Amino acid sequence: MINPSKLEEIARQIAESMPSGVKQFAGDVEKQAKTVLQAQLSKLDLVTREEFDVQNRVLLKTRQKLEQLEATVAEMEATLKAKD
Structure with a gap:
């Protein structure tokens, strides 16, 4: 139902948009963003x-x-x- 590659792309874009001081945590941010996006989108009636x-x-x-x-x-x- 939800395209995983699209979620990964959105999570990557969020991680890339982080300030440079936070980018060292980009991998964790990307992973967390993907998890949060999946959880929230799964609640929607799509x-x-x-x-x-x-x-x-x-x-x-x-x-x-x-x-x-x-x-x-x-x-x-x-x-x-x-x-x-």
Whole structure:
């Protein structure tokens, strides 16, 4: 679900952005940052891009079907009004 290499990249960027006096601890900071990021991101209710795309396609199909049904109902209503 969460790309580990992306987390490592973010952790590395955090470690690199540390002031020079703190850089001696960069390895520990990077490790801690990665751990904290993983812990916090795992608490989020996230979906993969693939799951999102699948649900998006389902929604589009549902909208199309709804539009078809609305058109059918409108035709039926028009037919009923014409008979009155």
